[in-house]
Amino acid sequence: MRITIVGSGNVATHISAALKNAGHRIVQVYSRNLHNAALLAYHVGAEATDDLNALTINTDLFIISVKDDAVVPTIAQLAKYGKLIAHTSGAVELLPMLQFTQQAGVFYPLQTFSKTKELNFREVPMCIEGVSEAITKTLEDLARDISNKVYRISSQQRKVLHLAAVFACNFTNHLYGVGEGLLKDSGMSFDMLRPLIAETADKIKERSPFKVQTGPAVRNDETTMAAHLQLLEQQPHLQDVYKMLSQDIIKNHNEVNGDR
Template sequence: MQMTQSLIHITLIGAGNVGYHLAQQLSNAPVAFDAVFSRNPDHAVEVAAMVHSKGINHFSDIPEGSDLYLISLADQAAEDFIRIFKPKSGVVAHTSGSLDLAIMHQTMRPHGVIYPLQTFSRAKPVNFDAIPVCTEASDTNTLLLIDKVAHFLSPDVRHINSAQRRQTHLAAVFACNFTNFMYVAAADILKKHDLEFDILRPLLNEFFTKANLMDPWAAQTGPAIRGDQNIISTHLEMLNDLNEYKQLYRLLSTLIENRKESEKQV
């Protein structure tokens, strides 16, 4: 198969949450899916059906001749796959935030990265128009193809190198994954006292509105930045039977207090 201006042939490797949403977004783009590969045959068939393709779950069934082999696997699985994947033609790209571009040299093919900076859950629709898609490639011609597919996903395509992408992924873990665990802690505290998490939702909505409009440090509020030691002491005492959360509360309060003090000295 040869790439044409009107149609790009893609084999999708992986049908987890990221692969599911990539396929869904690309289903209306000028691409043709040659196959969807997943070790989970049900996932392969499900995602393949969305893009009018075939689901496969054997490595030997991965077709030759695709323009792009898009690897959407968890990092360790992606590394293992890349180590043994040697297509005769086409471009190979992964979607990881943390894997270096250089790992793709093992495929012996032109290669790149298409990294959508978003958290994905299978059942939750995603607005790709608001998602930055970070790209990188082994050479200029390959970047043209990578960027073309990236623009099918989102209008916000950004060229960043592997080191910058890893730092972005690290920042995203703090901003998203760790933040979500704070919600888990909040829910645990509320549940322990027969309260529903939804009482916090207006507060969270306001927080996210501020976070989108203001510098994060300028938006910081709470007893630690106010230096309200009475409230901090009371809260720590309230957490005596939730020791891990007590330690977390103390650590975060100290970090905020230290940051406030260092800002004064600048």
Template sequence: MRKMIQKIVMIGAGNLATQLSLALHEHGIEILQVYSRTAESAKELAGKLDCPFTTSVRKIEKNADLYVFAVSDRALQEILDKWSVPIGNSVHTAGSIPADIFENYAENYGVFYPLQTFSKERKVDFSDIPVCLESDNFKLRTDLIELAGQISKSVHLINSEQRKQLHLAAVFTCNFTNHMYSIGQKLLAEKNVDYELLKPLILETAQKALQLDPVSAQTGPAVRFDEEIMNSHEKALKDSPVFQKLYRFVSESIYKMHKGK
């Protein structure tokens, strides 16, 4: 069966752009070109894909089946403003930007949003990553479904409002959680305690969140509002007022959620 989208230009060479383009490349999709404002990152990714790269918007290939804009929210608008001719089929990979940002720039457009945290150095298995799609154009939407289905078993059509809420939930679930790991690591380092000791706890917490309802799985002094322990913890954070405030605020949030369930 002929692949509806066979040639892609990757706009961006960061974490998501790297992992997405490598996954597409492994499934037989040709990455015609990589664009990045930074020559070093563009060259690095293009080398892995065996394709040319450019740092000039004007030199981006014009005959691609799809242009994937995997860049920061701010960079997306800046790049579009430099585009001198209408773009062909275009998608962005952002969680909070509406699809119609392309309205005055592209013929057909949409969103190709893989819901995962990405790093250049860590290869991921795309087969289980939810890919959330959006497009008002029937043919492009069909093509995106076919394309996403080649790399993932979890393909979903969601609108911009739903995707924005999903991105917000992902920030709490991923970014904020990882920040808590960073705080834990820092607190341990202050007393010369090995961060490795927390890793089994991190794994079990994640497994419980997958197997149980997260609210029901919640444990710790904040659930029962054990003021003696909480006051002791806050006192231990007296030299870190930001962490102390965060501890108090999150503890109150946990207690209120459980009190009202």
């Protein structure tokens, strides 16, 4: 397919590279910032532009990878080209696209991307939705060219996926950072914690998280929890996080046991 990429951020960068590597042609890369457009365009052999009103019509698909708030306004501007338009957002529903175009779909990669970190796109779950079976099929086929994990996902499910991703990715990354901060304050390196983080993530590759929960909360080890809260005396809001998550673990553990 001939594909126009609208956006030049982390998602746009990884998706356009994956599509190009799969043999598709990226014809243009748009960004408000021409320098950013040019950088990405160079890597995928495309033309760069910062003018949304002068895009080439010599394309089959616009992939919109801009900030969530900008997705629908961007679609409003692209509809006049009469081409298939898909966005890559976890948070934006299909419905609001339909005010502007009937050639609408979603091409959402459920992954965390950084421009400077390579990853194997074939392992990225691609969540597809289309306004019609034909559009769904087109986007699904395109997704299969770049990933082994292609799912048909409704707007409602996609919102839940995105929410679950916030818990499992954004919040966990924040907790890694809290760990790093605690170690630094006591003169220790985050390197000490890295093997534990790797193993914690590795454990659930074939297991259910609640079945491999460890630590003082799940053992209801009150002495250790009290000692930890004492250590956090100077950081009352880390104390609050500690209490809340520990209570959740205890509650959850009791419910799971009660169900047996």
